[in-house]
Amino acid sequence: MRVGLTGGIATGKSTVSRMLRQRGAAIVDADQAARAVVMPGSEGIRKVREAFGDQVIAADGNLDRAALRNIVFQDEAARNKLNGILHPLIIEHMEEEVARYQQAEEERPVILDVPLLIEENLTELAELVVVVYLPEDLQLKRLMERDGISAAEARRMVGAQMPIEEKKPFADVLIDNTGSLADTERQVDALWRILVSKNGSDRL
Numbered sequence: 465m466r467v468g469l470t471g472g473i474a475t476g477k478s479t480v481s482r483m484l485r486q487r488g489a490a491i492v493d494a495d496q497a498a499r500a501v502v503m504p505g506s507e508g509i510r511k512v513r514e515a516f517g518d519q520v521i522a523a524d525g526n527l528d529r530a531a532l533r534n535i536v537f538q539d540e541a542a543r544n545k546l547n548g549i550l551h552p553l554i555i556e557h558m559e560e561e562v563a564r565y566q567q568a569e570e571e572r573p574v575i576l577d578v579p580l581l582i583e584e585n586l587t588e589l590a591e592l593v594v595v596v597y598l599p600e601d602l603q604l605k606r607l608m609e610r611d612g613i614s615a616a617e618a619r620r621m622v623g624a625q626m627p628i629e630e631k632k633p634f635a636d637v638l639i640d641n642t643g644s645l646a647d648t649e650r651q652v653d654a655l656w657r658i659l660v661s662k663n664g665s666d667r668l
C-alpha cells in the first residue's frame with residue numbers, strides 16, 4: 465500500500481517517517497530524490513545551471529543548495545521555474561524507487577514522504593494521505609530552532625507552501641505533532657495498525 469505523508473516545512477514529516485521506518489515501512493523521500501536528481505553530471509543540474517547560472521553551482525560541481533535556497537524562497541517566479549525543472553525528475557525517481565519496493569516479495573507499506581504532495585496535486589500517487597500537523601506558530605518556532613534562522617526567514621519558507629490549516633482537510637489520517645514525541649508515537653502506532661490491516665498482513 466502506498467501512503468502519502470505530508471505536512472508543512474518542519475511540522476514533523478521526517479520524525480513521523482522515522483517512526484514508521486522503525487515499525488517496518490519502506491520510505492521513499494522526495495527531499496532525498498531532489499538531491500539525487502541534481503548530482504554532478506546529471507540532467508537536473510545541467511538544467512538548473514542553464515536556468516540560474518553559475519551562481520548556484522559550487523566550486524566542486526555540486527549544487528550550491530544555500531545559494532539556490534536564498535533565491536527560490538524569496539521569489540515565486542524563480543521557485544516555479546525550479547519546480548518546473550525538478551518536479552518531473554523527482555517524480556520519475558520516486559516512481560522507480562516505489563516500483564523496486566513493489567517488485568520485492570514483501571507487502572510492507574511504502575511511505576511517500578512528499579512536502580508538496582497537496583500543492584502539486586500528487587495525492588493520487590497515494591491510496592491514503594497522512595498529514596503531519598502543527599499550528600503555524602509552533603511550526604515557525606521549530607523551524608527557527610532546527611535551522612538556526614530568523615523569524616523573517618522562517619516566515620518566508622512557510623509562506624512558500626500552502627498553509628498547514630488548508631492541508632488538514634486533505635488528510636485521511638491526521639497526526640497532530642503538537643505534543644511530546646511519545647504522544648506522536650502513540651498516534652503512529654494507531655496509523656501502523658491501519659496500514660498493516662489494510663495490507664492484509666495483520667500477522668506482522
Ligand SMILES: CC(C)(COP(=O)(O)OP(=O)(O)OC[C@H]1O[C@@H](n2cnc3c(N)ncnc32)[C@H](O)[C@@H]1O)[C@@H](O)C(=O)NCCC(=O)NCCS
Pocket residue numbers: 472473474494495498529530532533536543546547550554578579580624625
Ligand atoms: C531549494 C533547495 C535547493 C534548498 O535545499 P535545502 O537543502 O536547503 O533544503 P531541502 O531540500 O532539505 O528542503 C527543506 C524543505 O523545504 C521545503 N521546500 C523545498 N523545496 C520547496 C519548494 N520548491 N517549494 C516549497 N517548499 C519547498 C520542503 O518542506 C522541504 O522539506 C531544495 O529544497 C530544492 O531543490 N527544492 C526544489 C525541489 C523540491 O520541490 N523539493 C521538495 C520536494 S518535492
Ligand SMILES: Nc1ncnc2c1ncn2[C@@H]1O[C@H](COP(=O)(O)OP(=O)(O)OP(=O)(O)O)[C@@H](O)[C@H]1O
Pocket residue numbers: 471472473474475476477478479480495579606607609610641642643644645648
Ligand atoms: N513532538 C515534537 N516535539 C518537539 N520537537 C519536535 C517534535 N517533533 C519534531 N520535532 C522537532 O521539530 C523539528 C522539525 O521536525 P522534522 O525535521 O521531522 O520536520 P519535517 O516536516 O521533516 O521538516 P522538512 O519539511 O524541513 O523536511 C526537528 O528539529 C524535530 O526534532
